[in-house]
Amino acid sequence: DAKTTQPNSMESNEEEPVHLPCNHSTISGTDYIHWYRQLPSQGPEYVIHGLTSNVNNRMASLAIAEDRKSSTLILHRATLRDAAVYYCIAPNSGGSNYKLTFGKGTLLTVNP
């Protein structure tokens, strides 16, 4: 898997946008970038994934740098429910099995 680097923690205010960065400088051209989050006492939850172009869904947006060495998860209006650990993962696309390797992620705190 491509090594990913995320800040240990970030803080945001409710109803403000949040930009969560991730560096993945060793990513290959066919590796997808996945984001998951884990709310307290729950299993991880899929957020979004992308390959080259920016992606949007109902939960978030994913902005991928042109050289693909970094990406940013964007929460457009943070709510208290978005407080969680966010994991950026770039699984190796080669081989017969495809698995996620979780790091420690970024702990997002949302202030009311």
Place this chain on the structure above:
Amino acid sequence: EAGVAQSPRYKIIEKRQSVAFWCNPISGHATLYWYQQILGQGPKLLIQFQNNGVVDDSQLPKDRFSAERLKGVDSTLKIQPAKLEDSAVYLCASSPRGDRDREQYFGPGTRLTVT
């Protein structure tokens, strides 16, 4: 659609005892994963099944851990005998296929405490 189901949600055992966890994936999902999450860390993959065959068990401590997925649906993970360091949350996840562009769906996990 129903999510990934796991039971029990909590389990407390003494070291050297055995324990088993059960997982029912989302209907129709061919790929099933078991993860171990130690407090303060991200989940670590223990074993991956594609239907009822093992795809990857490279990080499964095979001297004490075993897993099976009979008929390619439900799965059980067993620890025998348990050690103190096995205290963790055990997560089950499933995916339609183990493809690089498909998401995994996680269950709520089983919190195991070994005393």
